[in-house]
Amino acid sequence: xxxxxxxxxxxxxxxxxxxxxxxxxxxxxxxxxxxxxxxxxxxxxxxxxxxxxxxxxxxxxxxxxxxxxxxxxxxxxxxxxxxxxxxxxxxxxxxxxxxxxxxxxxxxxxxxxxxxxxxxxxxxxxxxxxxxxxxxxxxxxxxxxxxxxxxxxxxxxxxxxxxxxxxxxxxxxxxxxxxxxxxxxxxxxxxxxxxxxxxxxxxxxxxxxxxxxxxxxxxxxxxxxxxxxxxxxxxxxxxxxxxxxxxxxxxxxxxxxxxxxxxxxxxxxxxxxxxxxxxxxxxxxxxxxxxxxxxxxxxxxxxxxxxxxxxxxxxxxxxxxxxxxxxxxxxxxxxxxxxxxxxxxxxxxxxxxxxxxxxxxxxxxxxxxx
Amino acid sequence: xxxxxxxxxxxxxxxxxxxxxxxxxxxxxxxxxxxxxxxxxxxxxxxxxxxxxxxxxxxxxxxxxxxxxxxxxxxxxxxxxxxxxxxxxxxxxxxxxxxxxxx
Numbered sequence: 001x002x003x004x005x006x007x008x009x010x011x012x013x014x015x016x017x018x019x020x021x022x023x024x025x026x027x028x029x030x031x032x033x034x035x036x037x038x039x040x041x042x043x044x045x046x047x048x049x050x051x052x053x054x055x056x057x058x059x060x061x062x063x064x065x066x067x068x069x070x071x072x073x074x075x076x077x078x079x080x081x082x083x084x085x086x087x088x089x090x091x092x093x094x095x096x097x098x099x100x101x102x103x104x105x106x107x108x109x110x111x112x113x114x115x116x117x118x119x120x121x122x123x124x125x126x127x128x129x130x131x132x133x134x135x136x137x138x139x140x141x142x143x144x145x146x147x148x149x150x151x152x153x154x155x156x157x158x159x160x161x162x163x164x165x166x167x168x169x170x171x172x173x174x175x176x177x178x179x180x181x182x183x184x185x186x187x188x189x190x191x192x193x194x195x196x197x198x199x200x201x202x203x204x205x206x207x208x209x210x211x212x213x214x215x216x217x218x219x220x221x222x223x224x225x226x227x228x229x230x231x232x233x234x235x236x237x238x239x240x241x242x243x244x245x246x247x248x249x250x251x252x253x254x255x256x257x258x259x260x261x262x263x264x265x266x267x268x269x270x271x272x273x274x275x276x277x278x279x280x281x282x283x284x285x286x287x288x289x290x291x292x293x294x295x296x297x298x299x300x301x302x303x304x305x306x307x308x309x310x311x312x313x314x315x316x317x318x319x320x321x322x323x324x325x326x327x328x329x330x331x332x333x334x335x336x337x338x339x340x341x342x343x344x345x346x347x348x349x350x351x352x353x354x355x356x357x358x359x360x361x362x363x364x365x366x367x368x369x370x
Numbered sequence: 371x372x373x374x375x376x377x378x379x380x381x382x383x384x385x386x387x388x389x390x391x392x393x394x395x396x397x398x399x400x401x402x403x404x405x406x407x408x409x410x411x412x413x414x415x416x417x418x419x420x421x422x423x424x425x426x427x428x429x430x431x432x433x434x435x436x437x438x439x440x441x442x443x444x445x446x447x448x449x450x451x452x453x454x455x456x457x458x459x460x461x462x463x464x465x466x467x468x469x470x471x472x473x
Contacts, residue, residue: 035433036452042432047378061378119434131414131427138431138451146406147381149371173373217425218414255434 001106005031005080007316008096008109010087010258013041014302015294015309016115017069022313022330023113024078026322030313031107032073033085033098039073040066041117042137043302045144047172048165051190055337056303063144069306090262090290111289111316114259114277115309118252118295123157126212132219136166136249143173151245155222156180159204163249164193170247171200178241181208181224183231211238213246222246252299259296262287267360271353272298278361281335282315283308286361291316298357300350307337372410387457396461404450404461405431405438416440416450417464440464444471 007023009016012034020030038044046062057065073079085100090112098105120135122128134142134150136158142150154175156167159182167177180197185207187194194204211223211233226237253274260266264277265286277285277292284291293312294305311334318327342350373381384400391413398407405428408416416438417426428438433452442448442461446468450461 037454063379120430122429129419129424129426131416131425134428135430138428141431141451142406142409143373144379146402146409147373147376147379147383148402148406148410149373150409172377218427 002095003031003105003107005029005107005109006111006320007031007313008033008107008112009115009313010112011035011041011115011117011294011296012039012070012073012081012083013115013117013294013305014043014065014069015117015296015305015312016041016113017066017073018306018309019113019115019291019293019313019316020079020081020309021069021072021076022310022334023317023322024076024313026314026317026327026330028078028317028320028322030079031109032079032081033087033100033107034081034083035086037083039070039081039083042140043069045137045140046302047144047169050303056306056341058303062302065302065306087258090258090287092263110320111291113291113293113309113312113316114262114285114296115292115294115305115312116255116258116296118273118299119255120248121251121253123210123248123250125210127214127219130213130215130219131217132215132244133213133246133248136162136247139245139247140166140169143175144169149173149175151175151243153178153243154245154247155224155241155243156247156249157210158182158249158251159184159187159189159194159206160249160251161189161193163247164189164197166247166249167197167202168193168200171197171202177202178243179203179205181205181210183207183209183227185229209233210246219244219246252295254296254299256296259285259290259292262290264290264292265361267357269298269353269356269360271349272357274299276357278357280361282331283312284315289316289319298350298353301341304338304341304350307334307341310334311338371412387455389455389457389459389461391461392463393460398455400455400457402455403431404440404442404448404453404455404459406451407455408450408461415463418466420466423465439468441468446470 009032043066088097207227259277291312293308415425431451
């Protein structure tokens, strides 16, 4: 049996939830497929307060923003939310296949919005597969969702916002943090986050990297060393840090498998942290009717993911003929909001990445490599 | 170890149940994933790699990376970071790729 829907949203994180609400607001009926057993995406573990402007709920904690977006979706009779539903493939004849509670489903949407988010990046060093070496998101899931102390003593790799925020959250959960190491010459995240953990006595070592991890059956310690101006390891600068967990906060990369599989034109854009689908200003990919919103179209922040989701939802519903005038107006407002979010110093990087993505779109055919 | 007091969060762990890790009883809660319950019990080695038999633990904890595959009630390759604990469940370390049983 084939299940028909007007708009299919893949992923119930900030982008997907916002997309569904926006499309339903214009009058479309929406089905959301979420791989996890609960909606909210990674917002469910963000205990810190968000930045941005009031429109993106700045000042509120991520977990509450997630609940708000989820609540709006659940209350909306136009939206069906299916959890434990992993989308497997998007096919040329318009059929999308889904594994739902161990059963294979076929869905025929008129429009599809891919909002699959991102995966954590990894680092290459000897011993990096030892139990106890976790992504920063995994550590957050253990302590903020499951309420389990992930470690006794952690070494954090990466002084970007995620590394700094998770370090602070570890301290809140009563875990010792041996330090934060960062390969770059300066701290990448916001000063307000760095200051909090410095005040708690956690050292932040810039120009440092992991040489190797060791332990018999699980992690017992890490050898770190200093880096010179060229980013090369300085011989003789090695130190040993005893820790049972090494937390990697070395960035995210777009989770684009479905975009590749669907045949979207892709480009590798460093500023967007990996391969991304080439999208137009409504976030429609090169596959007609297939949109990509949130981290899957370039790593940014939850606040911009929500606005991107809204934009894709409005564009998809608008293209189905729902309230075209209002759609147009709302689309312009969403684009303006994105421009505002990207007007800061970190936004410059995103803007440059998006410009390169558009440029790549013009050259057409094949993968654009920078 | 479970976090008892947290400045921001309250944890709704659900009902306490007993499941089995390599035949030994472990306490868990119905709202916890197998990986979280094992972690709380100090168990971080979840299996061994197919070729070099290196110990394996979780990495992403959101069902994305396949590092936490275990055999659960006889079914191999279960992502224990996204599978909830059930009473009486039998969870075993997986060595290699696991064998699918066909009844």
